[in-house]
Amino acid sequence: MMQSIDLRGRTLDTLALRQLIPRPVVDVAVASAAARDLITDVADRGADALLEQADRFDGGRPASLRVDPADIDAAVASMDPSVRAALEEAIRRVRTASAAQVPSASRTELGDGAVVEQRWHPVDRVGLYVPGGKAVYPSSVVMNVVPALVAGVRSIALASPPQKEHGGRVHPTILAAAGLLGITEVYAMGGAGAIGAFAHGVPSIGLDPVDVVTGPGNVFVAAAKRLVKGLVGIDSEAGTTEILVIADDSADPRLVAFDLVSQAEHDEAAASLLVTDSERLARAVEDVLPSIAGATAHAERVRTALSGPQSAVVLVDDLAAGAAFSNVYGPEHLELQVADEDALLSLIHSAGAVFVGPSSPVSLGDYLAGSNHVLPTGGGARFASGLGAFTFLRPQQIVRYSEDALAAVADHIVALSTAEALPAHGEAVSARFPTPEAD
Incomplete structure (x- = not known):
């Protein structure tokens, strides 16, 4: 039902991995x-x-x-x-x-009378x-x-x-x-x-x-x-849903299969990926997947998504290689179903949301986890985050300098403005400290 990608025995850099990653045929x-x-x-x-x-x-x-x-x-x-x-x-x-x-507002004192405040203001x-x-x-x-x-x-x-x-x-x-x-x-x-x-x-x-x-x-x-x-x-380009499950031999193949199907029911272009270092688990998931997919309400949609070019079972040498693949992919939803969850989690840095352990399925995050389910897709998790209160907040810096604090850095400002051929910048500061000759 799902294509297989065997990366075992291969040393691949980021560019090579990007070329091997399955994606939907239609992109933004x-x-x-x-x-x-x-x-x-x-x-x-x-x-x-x-x-x-x-x-x-x-x-x-x-x-x-x-x-x-x-x-x-x-x-x-x-x-x-x-x-x-x-x-x-x-x-x-x-x-x-x-x-x-x-975030909380902050106040930084850089010297006597030299203060930079930061506040977070909603749009x-x-x-x-x-x-x-x-x-x-x-x-x-x-x-x-x-x-x-x-x-x-x-x-x-x-x-x-x-x-x-x-x-x-x-x-x-x-x-x-x-x-x-x-x-x-x-x-x-x-x-x-x-x-x-x-x-x-x-x-x-x-x-x-x-x-x-x-x-x-x-x-x-x-x-x-x-x-x-x-x-x-905008928050991110949240397109067709994705789930990537990293699992080892300790994972329950039925639970993995159910989770892959749960996201495939969204859309024919939904992406479901299993990344594993266990050939036994991969085969067990492939064995139970057809019956689980066939029994769900949107069976035809699920079959199309699972058999599409965007879905795959990926075999890797070890979980570190699985984490490397996932980080390049940048999945919207990442599940970790492995014996040593924390060790694997420490290797993960690109994912919209991470679901750790067999009792934390993506469906939990879709509804009641408390996390947000509006997440970046299409690799966007490599540089963007999911929706949150911070999406609607702008950090603003508020500068408060006393006359003495400005005087302490005035010469530096003049020197830099001269180096940048923007002398009026320095003159705007010097004007605040007129010399007797200028008077």
Whole structure:
């Protein structure tokens, strides 16, 4: 079902490993041209473009792009009690974990009267995207909204695609999750167009431009976020999901197989990888995988994902080689199912989130771990982090120098400004200390 990549007996540098890493055939760059056209159309024509895109891509033109707050209240009132209880617990856990991500202000004294303060200030307004294609993601509402609230963001807008089966309205479970968190500005719009609307604003529906756009989505959403980066901030290009499991002979092959299937059910392009130094475990996982995949609700989707070029069983000489492979891959989700977890964890430095031990499956992180499930994909974990309260915070340095403290470094400033051929910089300092001759 899954392709095999045998790296045993080979010494590979980073470049060689990158060339061997399995990835989806379609990448973000391929979707950029289409995403650019959709964004430009929204920037030019606003609501009309969004309504036409809803017809083309979502199969349901909403009666109103902006959701009536009464509809949000109604969705909360009609929630399944068990779903509500689960969401409320998820909110509690994510809020607690997110609060730990807010740095404290600091004050550094560099000399008598020479002080640099650092504070962390929230952005003013954010646009949070919640996908709605092959599944419904109220958990993504929680993962987007809670860190923004914890960071102190003043204005929050949320977008999710209109659903054909709900008459062109946002899915009621998405609305209910938003309502539980006190979000009243919700829009029925999806895909690249929604990202463009957040970035440029749509005055006719009361949508003001935002400062930061966050949230997962398909390859067109990821491409759109790449295109608007610079006009607004983004969290990361969170595209199709990935799981990489590093396991040794101590791992339970059934649990490994279930975890690979759990992420493969997201999308046909989802990536599931097993990296192991145990040929016995690899064969055992391959033996049980077809029956587990075949028994799940989205069996056909899972089979397509597992048999695609982005999924593989990778055999390595030892766990150190497995860690090296994983670090180059930079997985969104990394599971460690090995006998010596801490030793392996010490070798890991590139992963969106790391799940340690057989009782910490990725599914836990998707919902109730307290960690955030909006994570970088496509190798982005090598240089980016997952969503957190820090995503919505900007560090600002505040400089406070007394006259004596400035005088102590004035000559150095003049010397450096002269060396850089920017004499006015030094003159601005010297002017504060006029000589008798100057008077």
